[in-house]
Amino acid sequence: MTDGPTYGFDTLQIHAGARPDPATGARQTPIYQTTAYVFRDAEHAAALFNLQEVGYIYSRLTNPTVAVLQERIATLEGGVGAVCCSSGHAAQIMALFPLMSPGKNIVASTRLYGGTVTQFSQTIKRFGWSAKFVDFDDLDAVRDAIDEDTRAIFGEAIANPGGYIMDVRAIADIADAAGLPLIIDNTSATPYLCRPIEHGATLVVHSTTKYLTGNGTVTGGCVVDSGKFDWSASDKFPSLSAPEPAYHGLKFHETFGPLAYTFHGIAIGLRDLGMTMNPQAAHYTLMGIETLSLRMERHIENAVKIARWLEADPRVDFVTYAGLPSSPYFERAKTVCPKGAGALFTFAVKGGYEACVKLVDSLEIFSHVANLGDTRSLIIHSASTTHRQLTPEQQVAAGAAPNVVRLSIGIEDADDLIADLDQALARATA
Numbered sequence: 001m002t003d004g005p006t007y008g009f010d011t012l013q014i015h016a017g018a019r020p021d022p023a024t025g026a027r028q029t030p031i032y033q034t035t036a037y038v039f040r041d042a043e044h045a046a047a048l049f050n051l052q053e054v055g056y057i058y059s060r061l062t063n064p065t066v067a068v069l070q071e072r073i074a075t076l077e078g079g080v081g082a083v084c085c086s087s088g089h090a091a092q093i094m095a096l097f098p099l100m101s102p103g104k105n106i107v108a109s110t111r112l113y114g115g116t117v118t119q120f121s122q123t124i125k126r127f128g129w130s131a132k133f134v135d136f137d138d139l140d141a142v143r144d145a146i147d148e149d150t151r152a153i154f155g156e157a158i159a160n161p162g163g164y165i166m167d168v169r170a171i172a173d174i175a176d177a178a179g180l181p182l183i184i185d186n187t188s189a190t191p192y193l194c195r196p197i198e199h200g201a202t203l204v205v206h207s208t209t210k211y212l213t214g215n216g217t218v219t220g221g222c223v224v225d226s227g228k229f230d231w232s233a234s235d236k237f238p239s240l241s242a243p244e245p246a247y248h249g250l251k252f253h254e255t256f257g258p259l260a261y262t263f264h265g266i267a268i269g270l271r272d273l274g275m276t277m278n279p280q281a282a283h284y285t286l287m288g289i290e291t292l293s294l295r296m297e298r299h300i301e302n303a304v305k306i307a308r309w310l311e312a313d314p315r316v317d318f319v320t321y322a323g324l325p326s327s328p329y330f331e332r333a334k335t336v337c338p339k340g341a342g343a344l345f346t347f348a349v350k351g352g353y354e355a356c357v358k359l360v361d362s363l364e365i366f367s368h369v370a371n372l373g374d375t376r377s378l379i380i381h382s383a384s385t386t387h388r389q390l391t392p393e394q395q396v397a398a399g400a401a402p403n404v405v406r407l408s409i410g411i412e413d414a415d416d417l418i419a420d421l422d423q424a425l426a427r428a429t430a
């Protein structure tokens with residue numbers, strides 16, 4: 001479908017990358033539950049291994065079910081190619097891998113998913129990589145943090161959890177001026193609400209675990225390339241611009257042009273890191289993606305209703321949601337994500353830590369889980385769970401103060417969700 005007329009989002013979320021199965025005519029994308037693929041002959045096998053011909057060798061690298069999902073996400077994001085992997089965190093490592101080497105750093109937003117903060121501040125150090133965390137609203141600080149060892153800039157379009165919207169264009173301009181790729185984690189926004197490549201991003205990463213799958217069944221991740229970055233403009237990205245010893249001196253950028261980064265992700269990244277998405281997971285995510293726009297519309301509609309209701313409630317101190325006019329990010333959201341500011345937000349309960357814990361335990365429809373982006377409404381009290389190890393000061397800075405809970409609004413009846421919050425707030429603040 002990629003060469004046809006330009007279809008709308010709702011058509012592409014169902015059809016992009018898929019075609020009736022050539023062997024059987026099966027209309028739904030089959031789950032190709034196979035590890036390996038028979039070569040036509042020895043010459044065909046050699047051409048595949050030399051990257052002279054594109055085809056299937058082994059499912060650690062490529063699989064036809066996963067390939068449909070890759071093409072679908074790339075199309076929805078407006079990219080040229082995508083590589084799926086086993087989780088969102090795997091996608092982040094896969095995204096950085098071709099860009100980094102020991103001693104190199106990334107400049108990252110302070111407002112990131114908690115697990116990403118840990119991955120970037122602790123775990124990547126084992127590879128000799130490091131991250132400098134900067135407030136992305138302070139553009140001078142972002143510029144100042146970039147040094148000669150910086151290889152990427154990383155942020156979230158809609159940041160989890162605190163209702164923060166990133167000025168993607170302003171940060172992309174800084175990345176451009178420094179000759180660096182901008183990587184956007186678009187998990188909370190999804191391409192339905194925000195297409196970061198249109199705002200200047202080079203790469204987009206996803207935890208497909210969340211809204212793209214949408215029903216809380218499988219973990220997965222994806223790295224999408226815009227195909228727009230010139231990897232050979234400097235000597236900063238030798239994995240893509242210089243001869244690759246593992247492929248007889250092939251230069252990825254010279255050979256594959258705009259698909260260099262995607263091919264590297266498969267031929268080196270998946271081959272050697274092995275963070276592969278399995279075809280069953282791709283199937284569940286393909287099922288989910290077919291209804292992405294419908295779900296996001298309802299997620300947003302419910303989130304706006306519930307945030308307004310909470311903001312007007314005397315038992316609530318404040319609500320941080322960029323879909324409310326009271327948010328400092330309300331105006332920015334109109335350009336970055338004009339269809340809505342997502343369905344994740346936090347609110348503060350009068351009565352602090354104790355009241356929050358009681359609230360969480362009193363809810364009946366909302367589930368108390370460490371997840372987001374499910375059809376089901378979810379709640380978490382970060383201070384007693386995901387952010388438990390932080391000091392109170394760090395909790396406040398992370399938008400996870402002891403008096404704050406985070407909601408991931410589902411697609412149930414908004415009135416039922418409001419009634420559930422109402423009864424639980426009554427018990428929590430009694």
Ligand SMILES: *Cc1c(COP(=O)(O)O)cnc(C)c1O
Pocket residue numbers: 087088089090113115116156160185187188206207208209210219220221372
């Ligand atoms: C969940 C999440 C991740 C990590 O994804 P996993 O699939 O859990 O590995 C990264 N970024 C954001 C914004 C997330 O919500």
